[in-house]
Amino acid sequence: MSTEELMQATVGALFGIFGAPDDPAVAEAADDTLAALHDSLAAAAGN
Amino acid sequence: MTTTVSRTEIPALDAIRAHTQAENASAFLALNARTETFTSPVAEGAIAYRRAGGYLVQIGGAFAPTADYEALLTAFLAHARAEGLKVVAVQLQRHDAEIYARNGFTVNQIGASWAVSLPEFSLRGTKFMQLRNKISRAHRNGLVVTEVTADGYTGPIADIDRQWLGSKGEDAHQLEFLVGEVGGDGQPHRRMFLGTIEGSPVGYISYSPVYGTRHGWMHDLSRRIPHESPGIMEAINAHAIETFRGEGVPWLHFGFTPFTGLDSTQEIAGHSLGFQWLMHALFAQGADLYPAQTQLAYKQKWAPTLVIPEYIGFQDRASLAGFAHVFRACGAF
Numbered sequence: 001m002s003t004e005e006l007m008q009a010t011v012g013a014l015f016g017i018f019g020a021p022d023d024p025a026v027a028e029a030a031d032d033t034l035a036a037l038h039d040s041l042a043a044a045a046g047n
Numbered sequence: 048m049t050t051t052v053s054r055t056e057i058p059a060l061d062a063i064r065a066h067t068q069a070e071n072a073s074a075f076l077a078l079n080a081r082t083e084t085f086t087s088p089v090a091e092g093a094i095a096y097r098r099a100g101g102y103l104v105q106i107g108g109a110f111a112p113t114a115d116y117e118a119l120l121t122a123f124l125a126h127a128r129a130e131g132l133k134v135v136a137v138q139l140q141r142h143d144a145e146i147y148a149r150n151g152f153t154v155n156q157i158g159a160s161w162a163v164s165l166p167e168f169s170l171r172g173t174k175f176m177q178l179r180n181k182i183s184r185a186h187r188n189g190l191v192v193t194e195v196t197a198d199g200y201t202g203p204i205a206d207i208d209r210q211w212l213g214s215k216g217e218d219a220h221q222l223e224f225l226v227g228e229v230g231g232d233g234q235p236h237r238r239m240f241l242g243t244i245e246g247s248p249v250g251y252i253s254y255s256p257v258y259g260t261r262h263g264w265m266h267d268l269s270r271r272i273p274h275e276s277p278g279i280m281e282a283i284n285a286h287a288i289e290t291f292r293g294e295g296v297p298w299l300h301f302g303f304t305p306f307t308g309l310d311s312t313q314e315i316a317g318h319s320l321g322f323q324w325l326m327h328a329l330f331a332q333g334a335d336l337y338p339a340q341t342q343l344a345y346k347q348k349w350a351p352t353l354v355i356p357e358y359i360g361f362q363d364r365a366s367l368a369g370f371a372h373v374f375r376a377c378g379a380f
Contacts, residue, residue, distance in 0.1 A: 006321075007328070010324075010367070018371055018380050021100050021368075022100050022101070026368075027368035031366045031367055037324065038320045038322075045320070
């Protein structure tokens, strides 16, 4: 996914947790998305 | 052995008064009625938190002597682990944030708190013209502001709360935890200023004590009856400011607003770039989650002299689930 797509996915994942706060699979997938966004932003910044 | 006990059994107040290295203006929120206090026999001090789902959501850092700070944090983390829970800490100050990062947390700026230095504060000058006009209008509409004891106004306060909440829509409910409250063991330490029009209460602001080198009061809970005169809250706060200035109080704090005051130079090494982006996105477009821009606009009316970054700390990696559970601990969903 592009950085832009990861940004949209991150916001979607956050609201997904509000809908299913006790589902560990939802939480894990959301945190993976956030980590992927971090990596993408870091790569774009040349870090 | 560690222990966790209800706030009423442990004087959390002693800990926040004694251990002020972090200069946390919101420390008094540790005394909120449903917030619990963690203590340990291996370290002095206290940690304030609430359980929300699989998380212990902590407010502020450890209120502990420097020598015991990390031992208390370690004991708290062990307690959480033993319960099968994770820790997420919110409203960490810079002092706390650096220690948490050293202890394996990913720490990001989540917002800022805002404060006004009172000795040099004045509403004179063109920058306050609109604010002065608003305050004058409220007084022309009959507003009278007095300092009161909350205990004597339980009914009117409840009525203001009910009408205020009713104006927020059918699904609205009062936020807790990171928001002040009226009543409970903390009440004798707070101050309240009440606005009335023709003898009827129309709004109030509750102020909580702030300890440390930037001691003073924090503009905490504020409520008003909707559709009353404009400028009610501003007039009440202006009255309180004059009272505090007359007493030689050095600081008025406006408290924490998430997603505001974001400054990349204030981030801690190892922070999440993804979470940093999310905070900016929520400031710009997250009003449904929290009306940060509206809250900030009110605080900026008073031309704050100090912007203090506040942080969130996640055990291990940055976590949307941990972030969401801060809102859950506040009763937002």
